[in-house]
Amino acid sequence: MKRGPELIITEKDNAARRIADILSDGSADADRVNGVNVYKWGGKRCIGLSGHVVGVDFPPEYDDWRDVEPVELISAEVEKRPTQENIVAALRRLARNASRIVIATDYDREGELIGKEAYELVRDVNDEAPVDRVRFSSITDREVTEAFADPDDLDFDLAAAGEARQIVDLMWGASLTRFLSLSARQLGDDFISVGRVQGPTLKLIVDREREIDAFDPEDYWELFADLTKADETFEAQYFYLDEDDTEAERVWDEDRADAVHDVLAAAEAATVDEVRRRTRTDDPPAPFNTTQFIRAASGIGYSAQRAMSIAEDLYTAGYITYPRTDNTVYPDDLEPRDLLDALSSGPRFGDDAASLLDADDIEPTAGDEETTDHPPIHPTDELPSPSDLSEDEWEVYELVVRRFLATVADAATWEHLRVVATVDDAMDPSLKANGKRLVNPGYHAVYPYRSTSENYVPDVTEGETLALADAQMAAKQTQPPRRYGQSRLIETMEKMGIGTKATRHDVIQKLYDRGYIEGDPPRPTRLARGVVEASEEFADRIVSEEMTAQLEEDMEAIARGEATLDEVTDESREMLERVFDGLMESREALGDHLRKSLKADKTVGPCPECDEDLVIRRSRNGSYFVGCDGYPDCEYTLPLPSTGKPILLDETCPDHGLSDVKMLAGRKTFVHGCPLCAAEAADEEPDLVVGPCPECGDEEGGELAIKRLRSGGRLVGCTRYPDCEYSLPMPRRGEAELTDETCEEHDLPGIRITYEDADREPWELGCPICNYREYQARQAGDELETVDGIGEKTAEKLKDAGVDDVASLKDAEPDTLADQIDGVGPDTVRNWQADAD
DNA sequence: GCAAGGTC
Secondary structure: OOOOOEEEEEOOHHHHHHHHHHHOOOOOEEEEEOOEEEEEEOOEEEEEOOOOOEEEEOOHHHOOOOOOOOOHHHHOOOEEEEOOHHHHHHHHHHHHOOOEEEEEOOOOHHHHHHHHHHHHHHHHHOOOOOEEEOOOOOOOHHHHHHHHHOOEOOOHHHHHHHHHHHHHHHHHHHHHHHHHHHHOOOOOOOOOOOOOOHHHHHHHHHHHHHHHHHOOOOEEEEEEEEEEEOOEEEEEEEEEEOOOOOEEOOEOOHHHHHHHHHHHHHOOEEEEEEEEEEEEEEOOOOOEOHHHHHHHHHHOOOOHHHHHHHHHHHHHOOOEOOOOOOOOOOOOOOOHHHHHHHHOOOOOOHHHHHHHOOOOOOOOOOOOOOOOOOOOEOEOOOOOOHHHOOHHHHHHHHHHHHHHHHHOOOOEEEEEEEEEEEOOOOOOOEEEEEEEEEEEOHHHHOOOOOOOOOEOOOOOOOOOEEEEEEEEEEEEEOOOOOOOOHHHHHHHHHHHOOOOOOOHHHHHHHHHHOOOEEOOOOEEOHHHHHHHHHHHHHOHHHHOHHHHHHHHHHHHHHHHOOOOHHHHHHHHHHHHHHHHHHHHHOHHHHHHHHHHHHHHHHEEEEOOOOOOEEEEEEOOOOOEEEEEOOOOOOOOEEEOOOOOEEEEEEEEOOOOOOEEEEEEEOEOOEEEEOHHHHHHHHHHOOOEEEEEOOOOHHHHOOEEEEEEOOOOOEEEEEOOOOOOOOEEEEOOOOEEEEEEEEEOOOOEEEEEEEOOOOOOOOEEEEOHHHHHHHHHHHHHHHHHHHOOOOOHHHHHHHHHOOOOOHHHHHHOOHHHHHHHOOOOOHHHHHHHHHHHO
């Protein structure tokens, strides 16, 4: 019997720290073993893993994609190897003389598997210590204490279910990914991937695009008129009963719309024949799980990735609970009153939190999803002070706080008023208006993220006559279905049962990284269509949600002990073998198809100088340009703007047959249009001379001029270019003109930019040199804060340390820089640098 | 260098 300490193993460091704190009553000390935190007290040690610390893979002899037929991966053995060496080593060291082991990983299937992985690592070095498993769904005093007082055993069947998933995913994903990549000869960074989750997600996007392509718009008309009671006017819309006796507003026949319009235009009054008042209760929202949090964050302008990244930071700092959860029901031991009390001292939302304390009875809402993984996302009773968070972090934190406030607030009440008035005519056209008024704001008072816009319709009574005026007929067209936005995509994935709370947003990012989708909302590339088409023909399972549904069933059977891991994986192997029978026969055709799709994504249109196509290429310095596919026989090129990543639009230029180019650059995204038109326009636009060049004006007589570049950009540069390379940036858009205000310092006139859009104010740019100086100063001030995790205060500290822009941040040596800044470690610096890339 | 799932 070993006599060493008892070892508690959790899924992550954060959980280890909090559990140690609870079990030790705050007396635990933190120590580091092999660079990993270990919490010690009495005869106990507690260590946090980092999720899976071992991973499945094929043996090394399968590593070379060219040497191995992808089909061989199906029967290859699957090994488990440590992926987090330092944690595995620390775990082994602590386990060696432990007298007892307690597995305290997350209470879900993956947590059971992570627990079993830890168990196996422990058993490698210690085969006698008893191993217990504790389960709790939130790290609170009561739950943790109870779980440790009544430990259970590891559920090896549940863990085996997770292992079956790992093996099936690896074998299908790796073999098919290699097959597609090899057949299209895409081996480097541009390999072509498929998988059980990314496949159906991509198909979802491609299918929607197919619907959009196939969409045939239909014309219809809608009619409106203003109704007036006394001096109160409101808009009403024409409607009729269709053949199913349901109310319809769209008129599909123009003649009929005209006829109705004629009647409405001629009428001067309508008689009210229906007034219906209704009170509607608008219930407060359910607590946040990951998907609903992402959806709400997207409503205030955050991408799924960004929202999760901020939430993770807020969690690590202790301000919110764990952000990866499926649960929408608060645990019993959440005391809303205590939390409101704590939040009531916070900035921005303190008064709102306090106002909710007045209620006699506080009963939080609950959603449909109740799981054991973690509690719904809510704020903790630890409040950040204003300088602790960046502006974005505050915004997201406030969203989480206000969502919690909303879940304990009252329902809102709306009053709806529906009025129908009919014109006295043979056609009897009816008009309706729907008014709504927020009578009791309820939760809206603390949760301003949902619309509370009202529509005023005056109090009218049946039989009353209203004045009718201003009849309008609007010609419209049915619209194609909309593309999925990121948050809608995540919601749909959740509904389909693919991916998990912690991975769905990453899957979308992966589709971007693989060149399958572009822009926001994401739009599929030709390559994506090619991959989905190829998969549909030969490996339909990999793009179908059925694969996950079947796997879930199989996993449940394994967990119940009704099936074994081997049975499930062997059956999957056979299925995959059959898929490969079809694939091998069509290898050539499939490769051709994928290569054509890849080329289509880059093809701009016919080369004006030869029979080949113009394609988008990347020069050695990383910039994009348009070049002829016939190179080196044909050296024709066109430049592209220097900012952003080019994508091709469906529209083509009528003069040159070239696709319009759009430059994706986040908020600075813009349409460049036909690159040949842009180049020609630049050749035609005369330079506008501004004044003497500050570099060579005195000696050589060089002058500064506003020049349009063939890449579509514009700059102020010396007329002696390339002998003099002096230049200043200029905005791409708008008409530039000179003003008569002269800059004394630089002897240059001011520049004004005017816009075609008459509503847009001209931009008084002033002296171009002064303007650029101010711009640079602003950049130096703000630029660092564009990096995730760097706020105003940190930017100050970085500048004190001599790092004043992103370029120098990227060049900095992490250890050296970390030493110069209080509270910042080299890993943080490395994170910044990664984000800056 | 492949997947998907944890986590940072």
